Amino acid sequence: LGDATRLRIVNLLIDGPMIQKELIAEVGLSQGQVSSHLACLVWCGLVGADRKGQQVEYRIGDPRVVGVIDLATAILERSGADIASCRRVDSSGNI
Numbered sequence: 001l002g003d004a005t006r007l008r009i010v011n012l013l014i015d016g017p018m019i020q021k022e023l024i025a026e027v028g029l030s031q032g033q034v035s036s037h038l039a040c041l042v043w044c045g046l047v048g049a050d051r052k053g054q055q056v057e058y059r060i061g062d063p064r065v066v067g068v069i070d071l072a073t074a075i076l077e078r079s080g081a082d083i084a085s086c087r088r089v090d091s092s093g094n095i
Contacts, residue, residue: 001046001068005029006037009058013047014066017059 001007005027012018012026024034038058041047048061060066076083 001065003037005033006041007069009034009037009041010046010060010065011069013058013060014069017050017057019052019055019057021055023058 001010008027009023012023018026020031020034020038023038024031027034029037038047038049042049042058042061045061046065048059050057050059
Protein backbone atom coordinates (compact mmCIF):
# COMPACT_ATOMS: atom_id res chain seq x y z
CA LEU A 1 0.00 0.00 0.00
CA GLY A 2 3.06 2.25 -0.06
CA ASP A 3 2.55 2.85 -3.77
CA ALA A 4 0.02 5.54 -4.73
CA THR A 5 -1.38 3.54 -7.65
CA ARG A 6 -1.92 0.40 -5.58
CA LEU A 7 -3.56 2.49 -2.87
CA ARG A 8 -5.84 4.05 -5.50
CA ILE A 9 -6.81 0.60 -6.80
CA VAL A 10 -7.60 -0.64 -3.29
CA ASN A 11 -9.68 2.48 -2.63
CA LEU A 12 -11.65 1.86 -5.81
CA LEU A 13 -12.29 -1.76 -4.84
CA ILE A 14 -13.61 -0.77 -1.43
CA ASP A 15 -16.73 0.45 -3.25
CA GLY A 16 -17.19 -2.98 -4.83
CA PRO A 17 -15.66 -5.42 -7.31
CA MET A 18 -14.37 -4.15 -10.65
CA ILE A 19 -12.96 -5.67 -13.81
CA GLN A 20 -9.52 -4.64 -15.05
CA LYS A 21 -10.93 -2.49 -17.88
CA GLU A 22 -12.83 -0.39 -15.33
CA LEU A 23 -9.75 -0.03 -13.14
CA ILE A 24 -7.65 1.06 -16.14
CA ALA A 25 -10.19 3.77 -16.96
CA GLU A 26 -10.29 5.02 -13.36
CA VAL A 27 -6.54 4.93 -12.70
CA GLY A 28 -5.52 6.27 -16.11
CA LEU A 29 -2.54 3.99 -16.64
CA SER A 30 -1.80 1.40 -19.30
CA GLN A 31 -3.17 -2.13 -19.15
CA GLY A 32 0.32 -3.45 -18.42
CA GLN A 33 0.90 -1.07 -15.54
CA VAL A 34 -2.47 -1.79 -13.93
CA SER A 35 -1.95 -5.51 -14.46
CA SER A 36 1.40 -5.36 -12.65
CA HIS A 37 -0.11 -3.50 -9.71
CA LEU A 38 -3.02 -5.95 -9.53
CA ALA A 39 -0.63 -8.90 -9.62
CA CYS A 40 1.24 -7.44 -6.65
CA LEU A 41 -1.97 -6.81 -4.70
CA VAL A 42 -3.29 -10.31 -5.43
CA TRP A 43 0.06 -11.91 -4.53
CA CYS A 44 0.01 -10.11 -1.17
CA GLY A 45 -3.58 -11.17 -0.50
CA LEU A 46 -4.93 -7.63 -0.29
CA VAL A 47 -7.00 -8.12 -3.45
CA GLY A 48 -8.84 -11.21 -4.62
CA ALA A 49 -9.53 -12.17 -8.23
CA ASP A 50 -12.44 -14.17 -9.62
CA ARG A 51 -12.70 -15.24 -13.25
CA LYS A 52 -16.03 -14.26 -14.82
CA GLY A 53 -16.01 -15.77 -18.29
CA GLN A 54 -13.19 -14.09 -20.19
CA GLN A 55 -12.75 -11.32 -17.64
CA VAL A 56 -11.33 -11.24 -14.14
CA GLU A 57 -13.22 -9.39 -11.44
CA TYR A 58 -11.10 -7.90 -8.65
CA ARG A 59 -12.32 -7.33 -5.10
CA ILE A 60 -10.92 -6.64 -1.65
CA GLY A 61 -9.25 -9.89 -0.63
CA ASP A 62 -8.67 -9.15 3.04
CA PRO A 63 -11.41 -7.17 4.79
CA ARG A 64 -8.88 -5.85 7.30
CA VAL A 65 -7.43 -3.63 4.56
CA VAL A 66 -10.63 -1.53 4.70
CA GLY A 67 -9.94 -0.79 8.38
CA VAL A 68 -6.35 0.17 7.61
CA ILE A 69 -7.48 2.56 4.86
CA ASP A 70 -10.19 4.05 7.11
CA LEU A 71 -7.70 4.60 9.94
CA ALA A 72 -5.09 6.17 7.65
CA THR A 73 -7.75 8.44 6.14
CA ALA A 74 -8.89 9.57 9.58
CA ILE A 75 -5.32 10.35 10.63
CA LEU A 76 -4.66 12.32 7.44
CA GLU A 77 -7.91 14.25 7.78
CA ARG A 78 -6.81 15.35 11.21
CA SER A 79 -3.08 15.83 10.62
CA GLY A 80 -2.65 15.95 6.83
CA ALA A 81 -1.79 19.64 6.63
CA ASP A 82 0.82 19.27 9.38
CA ILE A 83 2.31 16.21 7.71
CA ALA A 84 2.44 17.95 4.31
CA SER A 85 4.16 21.03 5.76
CA CYS A 86 6.66 19.15 7.94
CA ARG A 87 10.16 20.51 7.35
CA ARG A 88 11.92 17.92 9.51
CA VAL A 89 12.08 15.49 6.59
CA ASP A 90 13.90 16.43 3.39
CA SER A 91 12.80 15.43 -0.12
CA SER A 92 14.79 12.17 0.04
CA GLY A 93 13.01 11.08 3.23
CA ASN A 94 15.93 11.79 5.57
CA ILE A 95 15.32 13.33 8.97
